[in-house]
Amino acid sequence: AAAAAAATTAAPAGRGAAVKMRAATALLAVAVAALVGVGSAECPNQCSGHGRCTNWPMKLSTATTSVPSILVPTGGNYEHGYDKDLVKKDSCTCFTRKEESNTVYAYKGADCSQRTCPHGASWAQAPSADNVHNVMEECSGRGVCDTSTGTCKCFPGFTGKGCRRAACPNDCSGHGRCKTLNEIATSRRTSTAYDSVSEFDAANILYGTAWDADKMMGCECDSGFRGSDCSLIECPSTTDPMGGLGAESGLECSGRGNCDYNTGSCKCFDTYGGDKCEVIKQAYL
Numbered sequence: 001a002a003a004a005a006a007a008t009t010a011a012p013a014g015r016g017a018a019v020k021m022r023a024a025t026a027l028l029a030v031a032v033a034a035l036v037g038v039g040s041a042e043c044p045n046q047c048s049g050h051g052r053c054t055n056w057p058m059k060l061s062t063a064t065t066s067v068p069s070i071l072v073p074t075g076g077n078y079e080h081g082y083d084k085d086l087v088k089k090d091s092c093t094c095f096t097r098k099e100e101s102n103t104v105y106a107y108k109g110a111d112c113s114q115r116t117c118p119h120g121a122s123w124a125q126a127p128s129a130d131n132v133h134n135v136m137e138e139c140s141g142r143g144v145c146d147t148s149t150g151t152c153k154c155f156p157g158f159t160g161k162g163c164r165r166a167a168c169p170n171d172c173s174g175h176g177r178c179k180t181l182n183e184i185a186t187s188r189r190t191s192t193a194y195d196s197v198s199e200f201d202a203a204n205i206l207y208g209t210a211w212d213a214d215k216m217m218g219c220e221c222d223s224g225f226r227g228s229d230c231s232l233i234e235c236p237s238t239t240d241p242m243g244g245l246g247a248e249s250g251l252e253c254s255g256r257g258n259c260d261y262n263t264g265s266c267k268c269f270d271t272y273g274g275d276k277c278e279v280i281k282q283a284y285l
């Protein structure tokens with residue numbers, strides 16, 4: 001009887017100890033979860049997979065007229081673009097890319113979710129000195145950055161990486177080559193084909209040192225076409241039947257008619273005929 005009573009007394013005590021043990025275990029689990037939560041606090045959107053999550057802030061360059069903010073700064077205690085002299089918990093430092101010889105951030109935003117676009121010399125800003133255009137703008141100030149792709153949507157009349165070049169009108173209509181003004185000036189300077197009909201001193205046709213020498217573009221038309229976009233069809237021509245200025249002086253229709261540039265055919269004056277207006281009509285001889 002005494003043994004049974006002892007067993008009965010011990011059972012509640014054992015159950016109480018078990019309950020206390022389970023409570024202690026639950027409290028410990030809560031504490032560990034809290035600590036884990038603190039230790040694994042995440043950067044915004046996990047930096048979108050486009051950056052490093054650290055306890056140091058991403059360092060941007062101080063933007064000036066010639067330095068864009070996306071340029072990764074040099075000097076200082078920087079590593080991969082974050083400043084290890086400062087503390088900013090759970091901060092994204094975006095990955096970088098090369099733009100010409102510079103290292104720039106490839107992404108921007110608190111979570112590195114937006115792509116950066118190429119920068120170029122501004123088309124609109126005033127020069128900082130004679131022929132010095134070093135003010136840098138995103139998309140050269142002649143386009144809008146598509147942050148989902150990192151490419152510039154250029155305004156009409158501009159093209160290329162960062163909208164850094166002018167576009168040739170109508171892409172030269174398929175009848176010419178789009179060249180820089182530097183290239184066109186060089187070809188005119190070195191060619192003698194136009195010497196007899198040109199009023200210019202070909203040797204002094206220069207455009208190699210201007211800031212936009214390799215940015216401004218123009219059409220060099222194929223033979224038989226002319227116009228700013230090479231859309232005009234030239235008309236046939238030969239010497240003037242009256243001994244005046246004709247093809248040798250650059251005149252179409254032998255100087256005796258008007259050219260229909262849509263068809264490339266001559267509309268001769270009343271007293272002349274032939275496809276080149278090179279014939280004096282019999283009635284006027």
